[in-house]
Amino acid sequence: MFAVVDIKGFQEKVTEGQKLRVPRISEETGAKLVFDQVLLLSKDSAVTVGTPNIAGVTVEAKVLAHTRGDKIRVVKQRRRKRYRRVKGHRTEYTEIEIVKIKA
Secondary structure (H helix, E strand, C coil), X not given: CXXXXXXXXXXXXXXXXXXXXXXXXXXXXXXXXXXXXXXXXXXXXXXXXXXXXXXXXXXXXXXXXXXXXXXEEEEEEECCCCEEEEEEECCXXXXXXXXXXXX
């Protein structure tokens, strides 16, 4: 069984026991999350598509850790003008584990 869930504006295909990295969620480590915006559910070769969501279907997850992505360097430069600017950025992520898909 799998489901397609809207998590923080991103559509993720999830199964029970799967670990994934999503944009930063402000919950503490170990907290339980419930996602109710399920867009698609596949169970025993029967596919249910929501319009836009499926009523009564939720996905439970557990927060494992908060991490940051790799550093991205943004460089601006004007040739022959002695102008250079370098900025860095690291996106913050939350690692979650899908505990149960309630259909």
